[in-house]
Amino acid sequence: MSCTEAEKMIVPYINNELSPMELEDFMAHLETCESCREELEIHYMIDVGLKRLDDDDAVYDIVGDLRRKIEDSMRTLRRYFLLQVTRYAVGTLTAMALIVTVLLQLRLWVQSGFLFF
Numbered sequence: 608m609s610c611t612e613a614e615k616m617i618v619p620y621i622n623n624e625l626s627p628m629e630l631e632d633f634m635a636h637l638e639t640c641e642s643c644r645e646e647l648e649i650h651y652m653i654d655v656g657l658k659r660l661d662d663d664d665a666v667y668d669i670v671g672d673l674r675r676k677i678e679d680s681m682r683t684l685r686r687y688f689l690l691q692v693t694r695y696a697v698g699t700l701t702a703m704a705l706i707v708t709v710l711l712q713l714r715l716w717v718q719s720g721f722l723f724f
């Protein structure tokens with residue numbers, strides 16, 4: 608992903624509007640790109656900072672909040688891909704079970720003389 612693409616995702620990211628695939632690409636880019644991390648920090652500070660202006664909490668920790676948001680995103684991603692892997696594994700096992708069932712059935716048919724090879 609290029610920096611231009613990553614920059615376009617900053618606002619959707621802050622608003623939690625990225626799909627898991629986009630989120631993965633975005634996170635991967637952030638890990639390697641200092642300038643986009645800074646860009647995200649600035650956007651986040653402005654966006655969240657403005658929303659929090661009315662709060663009593665004057666020493667609100669925006670950078671820490673962003674760090675937590677990013678950690679949260681990583682956790683969400685890990686959960687998402689774990690789920691994908693689980694789904695894939697279950698799907699594969701189901702398919703294998705089906706094949707075994709069919710083979711056993713075929714063997715039964717062959718043994719009973721229902722099918723001739």
Ligand SMILES: [Zn+2]
Binds near residue numbers: 610611
């Ligand atoms: Zn970048």
